[in-house]
Amino acid sequence: MKKAVLEQWWSPLSRPIYTYNFHPRPALMNPSCISTLISSVLPPPSTSPKTPPPQTRSKILDPFCGTGTTLLTSILKGHDAYGVDCSPHAVGISMVQTMVTTERERQEIEVYISGHCDDHISSDDVGPDSKTYPTPTFPSKSPHPPHPHDSKLELVFRYVLDYECRVPFETWRRPLSFPSRLRKTGVRLVNRLNELAEKCGRDEETEKKTEPNVEVHLGDARYLDCVFLNGGEEVFFDGLVTSPPYPGVYDYRVDDDEGGGGKSVLGEYVEVIMGRGGGEEGGKDSCHEGEGDGREEMGGEIGSKGGEIGSKKASLEASLEDFTEQWIRDTSMWLEAAFRRLRLGGRAALLVGDNMGIDSFDVIVRAAEIVNGREEAKKGGWRIAVMANAKVVEGDGRRPWGKHKRNFRTEHCTLLEKRVLGGGEG
Incomplete structure (x- = not known):
């Protein structure tokens, strides 16, 4: 103690x-x-062979x-x-x-929500017109959308926008008005959410037994x-x-x-x-x-x-x-x-x-x-x-x-x- x-x-x-x-x-x-x-x-833990572990x-x-x-x-x-x-x-x-339970995942999330995205946007990602920025896709339209009942995924999404990025939730539904410095973050965040959603839908019974x-x-x-x-x-x-x-x-x-x-x-x-x-x-x-x-x-x-x-x-x-x-x-x-x-x-x-x-x-x-x-x-x-x-x-x-x-x-x-x-x- x-x-x-x-x-x-x-x-x-x-x-x-x-x-x-x-x-x-x-x-x-x-x-x-x-x-x-x-x-x-x-x-x-017991060291006695007679005591069950x-x-x-x-x-x-x-x-x-x-x-x-x-x-x-x-x-x-x-x-x-x-x-x-x-x-x-x-x-x-x-x-x-x-x-977020692994060091790799923690590091990824830290990058996503840092709010300092300018350093992560390369010249290949940015065109002369702001509309050529990578456009965030709302999770429900993605190939592997979060499960409707999985409020945790939706919570991460909303938390990052409303709290860390100071961006109104409705702005995300209008990608072209999304601040350019956050667009790269938006794309990476959506990809991460899709990964989590796909994981949630894969072999749930096995995961429940092991995690x-x-x-x-x-x-x-x-x-x-x-x-x-x-x-x-x-x-x-x-x-x-x-x-x-x-x-x-x-x-x-x-x-x-x-x-x-x-x-x-x-x-x-x-x-x-x-x-x-x-x-x-x-x-x-x-x-x-x-x-x-x-x-x-x-x-x-x-x-x-x-x-x-x-x-x-x-x-x-x-x-x-x-x-x-x-x-x-x-x-x-x-x-x-x-x-x-x-x-x-x-x-x-x-x-x-x-x-x-x-x-x-x-x-x-x-x-x-x-x-x-x-x-x-x-x-x-x-x-x-x-x-x-x-x-x-x-x-x-x-x-x-x-x-x-x-x-x-x-x-x-x-x-x-x-x-x-x-x-x-x-």
Whole structure:
């Protein structure tokens, strides 16, 4: 656990940061740290010949998946990954990221969405008239169009145009008006989408048996029972790895050109494709019908500057005591939901960074005690297996990963284990 805490700070920033060129902010969790935490929540391989080898593929849950770094790290390690987030924008980024699982594919996507296409357009591609630029072809007209039901492919397409390239989606339907510097990118992107679409349609049953499964859900971590009830079949997990947010920081926004809280086009699109836009599948992924998605209850003002709905700073303006109590209540709710979804002996690794002097250990311990004291958990509860932290006072020398503005930084890591006396998964 101490190794994971230190890796969160000191691992190289340049690679592998999976959200490079996918998101305007760097990933908040370091992939090397996540890899260590995943190993800590899963049982180590047995060296005894009498003990059967553990299953090679485990189910990893991140109830606050954000931009999907935990999910991608899990599937790269060969495990099934399941993510939940109440932010449509974050869910969209996670869906895009988890499509790209090899270094070659990541490099290709980075080139496609870099937005610096002038260097990639040769004289053979460019004629005296702008109309001689390679004309992008809308995927539905291509030889191998994306499957209509495959919203991931459509999401990548829309994300690149609306978010990275700042090009309205409708512009793509009128190729001749597409900005010339992006036309080469458009052609390469369509070719890539066609490859992905063709792959999705080839021997799906074989791929399902050999490739890790990944699911990203738009929902509330406090209601995991509803999120993972699919056709009456419950889903249980072998481990949980996450970095839970502070109160008031439960969603993400994309700033508009004026610097205020702008509406995320990607977020709007994800709400539609995941059944929250009033379509035929409306409400399918809602955690609790008739009660909204819980974001209002969990604090924060919509449209706050800084790219988030709500903020830790705004929540702290009331009082540190109120902030801590709200955090404990929120944490106890999702920890209780996670307790029911973990298998017996399953572990949860929680990484919390702080630069405001808040006792994160106390918050998690008190939240776990609340869960253990409730009626349905009297036969068992969370056991605190390991706690580790590191604190750095910033000086003129090397600063922690992320270069935080304050003069100190603390990273808390807690490993919880599910213990039940007398039976059952839940």
